[in-house]
Amino acid sequence: MPQSQDGEIFRPDVTILPGPQAAPVRRERFAIRLSPQDLERRAWKRRVDTIHVNTDVVIKTVARFDEMLRDLGDDVEGQCLVIPAASGAGKSHLLARLQLRPALVPFRDEFGPVRPLVYIKAPSPCTLKTLGLALYLAMTEKELSANLKEHDIWTRVRHQMHAQLVSIIMIDEFHHAFRGRTGDERRTLVETLKNLVIPDPNDPLRPPGAELRPVSLVLSGMPWLKKVLKEDFQLLRRCVFKPIKPLGHSEACVKKATKFLSLVEARLGFPAACGLSEHDMVQRMLKASNGYTGRMMHLVKKAAFRAIQSGKPSIEQVDHLGFVFEEIFELGPRRNPFLVVDISTLPKMKEIEFERLTRLTGTAEAGVETQADDA
Incomplete structure (x- = not known):
């Protein structure tokens, strides 16, 4: 069995990664030529992907972690x-x-x-x-x-x-x-x-x-x-x-969800309003996420990517949010919070159904609790 310089035993079957100078040459073999418009859209998506909004749980957890560091x-x-x-x-x-x-x-x-x-x-x-x-x-x-x-x-x-x-x-x-x-x-x-x-x-x-x-x-x-x-x-x-708890449907929770979605929309960069903080949309988001802002952020970002790619001026409820939700959960139009006519008639989703979100995208991507500068 091979040994490192300090005598530690390690696996001999690990693939050797190429150096940084070799990576561009290897990618060139299958690279897609992007137009200036494609490059602009890619940069826009990257900006959207970095959006973070502080929530109460983030602020409190960071504060407790900083206290741990001081100790x-x-x-x-x-x-x-x-x-x-x-x-x-x-x-x-x-x-x-x-x-x-x-x-x-x-x-x-x-x-x-x-x-x-x-x-x-x-x-x-x-x-x-x-x-x-x-x-x-x-x-x-x-x-x-x-x-x-x-x-x-x-x-x-x-x-x-x-x-x-x-x-x-x-x-x-x-x-x-x-x-x-x-x-x-x-x-x-x-x-x-x-x-x-x-x-x-x-x-x-x-x-x-x-x-x-x-x-x-x-x-x-x-x-x-x-x-x-x-x-x-x-x-x-x-x-x-420091548990991450969901928002309910009380007046205080709806107010928090509204503020969260308003802050997210302000950073998306679309020329037209998306209406994410309107009362009906907030109710749909609460149902689509079971109250977790991390899930809301994930759905909004995926819908934004789709809107950017198709050249739309804003996120649309049916074509973007409804499509993204259905692509993940496959529940049909009668159970999709963004496709039903009256959101108040839609029953709450079972938590076990959200495990599909984690399996498809990975926990790190699916969970986008957030941080930035002001919530």
């Missing part, structure tokens, strides 16, 4: 920030916003890389072994052999965490640790994470001579994520939960 140097124990939410609600996008904090930018000094934060998506299935492999890859860009034992993998992981001064581990889709796992496997996994948050002098995985420095966790996943954390009460009581 890193003082606490003898770490903390665990937990973001539970339904499919497509915006968990992954919110994690991406948290990673933009200036204090978390990795760098290299004379001793090697310094990585304050390590981010991964929990593998599926998520066992202690597969989680260790994913963390090692994120820290070193090398794949360890899957034939290694759990203890050997985590010995290497903990060595890298100590050497790179890792202070925060961020794990998206952590609910994978619950699906299909036995109770013993879940308990072992959660206990290993707890030993990062609450350093144990007798932890056999701690590198010799390593300081007792706590690591904080940020975990996101489906609402049943809490069931995984209940496997260890000591870790659970150090958790701070």
